[in-house]
Amino acid sequence: MVHICTVTPISMTVGANRxxxxxxxxxxxxxxxxxxxxxxxxxxxIVEKALEALTTEVDGQTxxx
Numbered sequence: 001m002v003h004i005c006t007v008t009p010i011s012m013t014v015g016a017n018r019x020x021x022x023x024x025x026x027x028x029x030x031x032x033x034x035x036x037x038x039x040x041x042x043x044x045x046i047v048e049k050a051l052e053a054l055t056t057e058v059d060g061q062t063x064x065x
Contacts, residue, residue: 001017003016015061017061019053049064
């Protein structure tokens, strides 16, 4: 499992093994200040990072920056 989150210490506390940092608490998977095309690129980057984390073997908790 991959945990996409805005506050990584909380993910560490709850024991998530694969952690992908998100953007901000009110908008974890986007940024409404960006135009539609830029936000799509940003969201895609986060999802691709999560997929990379999911397919990576880990030994313990790992944050994928």
